[in-house]
Amino acid sequence: MNQTLSSLSVAQLRQAIAIREKIEALEKELASIQGVSPAPVPAASKKTAKKRTMSPEARAKIAASQKAVWAKRKGKKTTSVQAAPKAPAEPASRPMRKLSAAGRKRLSALAKARWVAARTAGRTSL
Numbered sequence: 001m002n003q004t005l006s007s008l009s010v011a012q013l014r015q016a017i018a019i020r021e022k023i024e025a026l027e028k029e030l031a032s033i034q035g036v037s038p039a040p041v042p043a044a045s046k047k048t049a050k051k052r053t054m055s056p057e058a059r060a061k062i063a064a065s066q067k068a069v070w071a072k073r074k075g076k077k078t079t080s081v082q083a084a085p086k087a088p089a090e091p092a093s094r095p096m097r098k099l100s101a102a103g104r105k106r107l108s109a110l111a112k113a114r115w116v117a118a119r120t121a122g123r124t125s126l
Contacts, residue, residue, distance in 0.1 A: 005013070099107075118126055 114126060
């Protein structure tokens with residue numbers, strides 16, 4: 001019985017709207033008999049999600065931790081607004097290694113050889 005609205009015909013949609021209106025009218029009548037105000041019926045078209053906001057303190061804490069990460073990556077010391085709890089000392093990361101001109105030339109030659117072999121085999125990609 002679960003059908004999407006797009007799979008229903010116009011006549012079925014009109015019938016569903018008429019039934020919904022009858023139900024709402026009966027609920028109002030029942031509420032007036034009981035002396036209670038009727039519960040508001042949520043409109044399907046007015047579904048708006050509440051926008052989440054972050055407190056300024058949380059934003060500052062995240063910004064400070066991110067700056068510390070960037071500084072650590074660049075090897076600089078920073079002073080943050082809120083000192084984060086210190087983690088155990090980590091071993092120093094290895095510095096970036098540079099490729100020599102001879103090494104770059106050797107890798108280029110290997111890549112060219114791979115492409116020659118691929119083209120002779122009739123391939124257009126490795």
